[in-house]
Amino acid sequence: MTRHRPRSRRRLLPSLLLCSAAALALTGCGPDPDEPWSGPYVNATAYPHFDFGTEAAGQSHTVLGFVVADPEEPCTPSWGGYYGLDEAETTLRMEEQIAALRESGGDVVVSFGGAAGSELATACSDPDALFEAYRTVLDRYEVPVVDFDIEYDDLEDQDANRRRAEVLERLQEERDEPLETWVTLPVAPHGLDQDSVEVVAQLLAAGADLAGVNLMTMNYSESRPAGQSMVAASEEAARSAHGQLTALWDAAGQDLSEEQVWNRIGLTPMIGVNDVAGEIVDPAAAGELNDFAREQGLGRLSFWSLNRDRPCTAEHGDPAEANDFCSGLEEETGEFTRVLSRGLED
Template sequence: MGGCSTRSSRRLRSLSLLGAAGLALTGCGAQQEPWFGGYVNTTSYPYFDFGTEAAGQSRTVLGFVVADPEDPCTPSWGGYYGLDEAQETLRMEQQIAGLREAGGDVVVSFGGAAGDELATACTDPDRLLAAYRTVLDRYDLRTVDFDIELDDLEDREANQRRAEVLVRLQEERDEPLEVWATLPVAPHGLDQDPVEVVAQLLAAEVDLAGVNLMTMNYSESKPAGQTMAAASEEAARSAHGQLTALWGAAGQDLSAEEVWHRIGLTPMIGVNDVPGEVLEPDAAAELGEFAREQGVGRLSHWSLNRDRPCTAEDGDPAEANDFCNGLEVEAGEFTRVLHQGFEG
């Protein structure tokens, strides 16, 4: 077995104290129980009452914190609301408190397809550190998600800056900070830019909890006739091999089981953004069973807002939107199907 990084080794002493909280130590860090947590598009209107609708999930992933368009080193929700404005308009703190009172927790996702991730816009590492810290402290976060897409994927300087600041964040905390990188994938696996993002995080010695694969919107990378479930399973297996090699190159020779535990899967439920790509509940159930069999560490979906059938006011159900999934299914059907067998 390869050794842990110096930073990870130092962290083991504090992690060992958490055994009574249900964490099992494995590899170079603490292995959480596999968890399910759907994403919420917090700024889509009409606003989604996630404090009530997501009660009962072990975790709920709130997206997205991005750079304020007028101040690149200031965090905002979607580029629309500062943290104080989000409290006033979205009742952010009350909703988070509601989930925690119901026994769950929240994960904040930075980045996404719209807006600039803070590390892309904020080039001052100290101010970037302060921006991330502000969000972590405000919402008392133990897990964060970095959804790196589109132009953010190609920005090597920003990706390096993010990695170095995340190490500083992890080192300054008294308790572990679980960091996930959410990246696009194809049936053939991760393309070069996502591979480079992971490599930079590991080279900087970020204690990376895992890589969450966006198993959706495959376009021409999916062979004609291949189902969405089959394409997603192939993507996961392909990425598993790549991630095994990446962790190995970083000095962590993980078992196949350990690598699966550091993989997450996030499908887009119902009608996807790519015409003709639709994830039906049966396919979601197949993907969920695959995730359980492989022992993936995380299962999510995009999104809780969309986990309902469309109405006439939502527009053409054949076109993806933020408010419904385009299928004639019961509200909450995808969450029920994917949640089975996961913590919470």
């Protein structure tokens, strides 16, 4: 989800398990995976390095992006293609920061893929090596929730999508504990495009237990009708995707109610100034999206990104252009986090 390029295209409160701080740090015991949740994405490899262990404290989930294939070793996982897992431990303080989040009562979601680099299933054609690559990451960080952010070339690679689906089913089958699994896909007001539909269909056909589909409600470009607000476009996209996903789960032999399908949908807006000119999500719009998520009983509400949840300063350049380190709006630091998590964090 790192800086997307333009593309056409119940109110239930999450509960925290009662764990000691020591148990949280050691076991990852934290939020109930069956409850709807809110959690920002973090651009974990952005420089200057981001102190997500402090900045995300208090959130039930923090989504760390992105694990991709090492550019020189396609079956080896890396953070952003820049840091191997051992290097990330020292340079990014990855384990230290994850432990800090767990001590504060939350947990992490590891996101594979994103807009930059190659998702492991695309780069690694050996299913057994791919299985080991994913398992290495999940075991190292004791991950209870995983996210696959599938975009661009990764999205269009049918062989990779089948390979990922089959390996994911193997991973879930071998684990003693459930692995809550989300797939994050681009969306337009008219819904998911055919490549995205195929990704979901392949996951279900492989027998993977899919917790939900997270919709990137951002960068609509020409798919958003002139004059339609970002909130209206996002709500329309969610309703369109709801119909598509109902049909997909039905075709896979899962007869889900309307409410159950809503609970398997997530939304992820890009806060502030988006990559597409004229697309802006301000705190008021974020509040409307939060209302929509709670009213419909969505399973997840995220945003891109926690790094950006602050006003720009002179060192960040033109606030009218999307920036990796600030929203481009006059806001209080952390305002989007507070607004988007309202009623979903306790």
